[in-house]
Amino acid sequence: MPQYAILVHPSANRVYAQHAARLMRGELLALDGLLLDGRLGALGGPVERTMGGVGYLVVPAPDLTEDELRVLGNLSSLLALFELRDDGALVPLDVQRLDRYDDDLLTILKYVGKTNEQLTRLLLNLTAAAALPLEDFLGSRVRVLDPMCGRGTTLNQALMYGWDAYGVDVDRRDVEAYTAFAERWLKDKRLKHRVSSSRVRVAGKNLGRRTSIELAASKEAYRAGDVQTLEVTQGDTLDTDRMYRAGFFDVVVADAPYGIQHGSVTGPRTPSRSPRALLADAIPVWAHLLRRGGAMGLSWNTKVLPREDLVEMLVDAGLDPLDDAPFHDLAHRVDQAVERDLVVASKPR
Incomplete structure (x- = not known):
């Protein structure tokens, strides 16, 4: 089954950073129910996982459409999005954000x-x-x-x-x-x-x-x-x-x-x-x-x-x-x- 790995953005706020992965998991499940017909939740939903000493949010999912990937791309604490292959390889994906201006x-x-x-x-x-x-x-x-x-x-x-x-x-x-x-x-x-x-x-x-x-x-x-x-x-x-x-x-x-x-x-x-x-x-x-x-x-x-x-x-x-x-x-x-x-x-x- 295809999986996606979300690299969590390091927050300048140390206390918020401790909660960022959990909050983004709740955000993704809420967006899944509101916008994605519950497809991700039906497969168990995202899980926090450490790979190479770095924290990720791993999302088991069927192949997502371009619009569904755009929803993932606009998650609040997303730094980068990868396809996680069966051999453990992380393949970076282009993130399509709504952002119009410089950050x-x-x-x-x-x-x-x-x-x-x-x-x-x-x-x-x-x-x-x-x-x-x-x-x-x-x-x-x-x-x-x-x-x-x-x-x-x-x-x-x-x-x-x-x-x-x-x-x-x-x-x-x-x-x-x-x-x-x-x-x-x-x-x-x-x-x-x-x-x-x-x-x-x-x-x-x-x-x-x-x-x-x-x-x-x-x-x-x-x-x-x-x-x-x-x-x-x-x-x-x-x-x-x-x-x-x-x-x-x-x-x-x-x-x-x-x-x-x-x-x-x-x-x-x-x-x-x-x-x-x-x-x-x-x-x-x-x-x-x-x-x-x-x-x-x-x-x-x-x-x-x-x-x-x-x-x-x-x-x-x-x-x-x-x-x-x-x-x-x-x-x-x-x-x-x-x-x-x-x-x-x-x-x-």
């Missing part, structure tokens, strides 16, 4: 509290797979909202995939730092783009300031109209449903405040360090913005909010949390005060 789009920005890029990719992969069929996952223009975007890790990953990225954040310094980075990066890469700025006003009320950027991977793509949107608004996430129309987004993804160093704003606009209060108020707002069949993905600190409580919030907002086994093996330690987990929920059609 420094994801890696240049360094700051305290930045979400690990591999974790961001993992959460975005799972959420998009819950919202899209295989052909759309690999080739459509997807609208992604991060309603607590910070300095744009999720936005950059969405752009990398060729998708449209929208962000909202209450912290003016973070928004300004991110928009300054985005404009500088586009200029340095000599990518065709156009920037505009405006106030967001609804019913006479100022909801925040918005920077909108139209960009393309090449001048030819820009002329042909293959243009992506990057839009970032400095404002309250609880006003997001007033900034955008209902059903506007395919995917909503957020790394929720951990209750450690991240602040938030809740109902009466008073500072709060309670992720529970913030999410209870915000999830119904974000769910309103999802199209039917869309999906929401959240990562959060289980030490301040148990999984069952967050799942209940999602259900109360009219969403259907995905409850298959792979989604219950994504928890991992970040540090002494943070045990992070992921949850994905879809909006009924």
